[in-house]
Amino acid sequence: MPNTAYAWGIDIEERSGGIRYRLAQKSTNNHRWPQAHKFFVEHKDIFGMTLKVETADMFGFTWNNERVFFDGDRNGEIIGAEANSRHSPWVVRMSLGGNF
Numbered sequence: 676m677p678n679t680a681y682a683w684g685i686d687i688e689e690r691s692g693g694i695r696y697r698l699a700q701k702s703t704n705n706h707r708w709p710q711a712h713k714f715f716v717e718h719k720d721i722f723g724m725t726l727k728v729e730t731a732d733m734f735g736f737t738w739n740n741e742r743v744f745f746d747g748d749r750n751g752e753i754i755g756a757e758a759n760s761r762h763s764p765w766v767v768r769m770s771l772g773g774n775f
Contacts, residue, residue, distance in 0.1 A: 683714075685713070692705060699744060713729055732763050743755075
């Protein structure tokens, strides 16, 4: 915010559809709406330091993960698979930075 000691911001991340390959497995990560997000407010002059309060995933966030296992390497037969869903609740962080 111009001419004040305050700042704020929003961060929205789209990380769905990520695929990771390893020698004998393939992993896929997707998520349900809402996307990963953060909101912060910052005061830039608390006794010469910066105070930042940040919230993340205020509306919840659910990852859907899948892994496929292959015999030997990824050219081999599929020998197993797993799927899981992990819910991330909202988080609040506070930090104080600068020199004491």
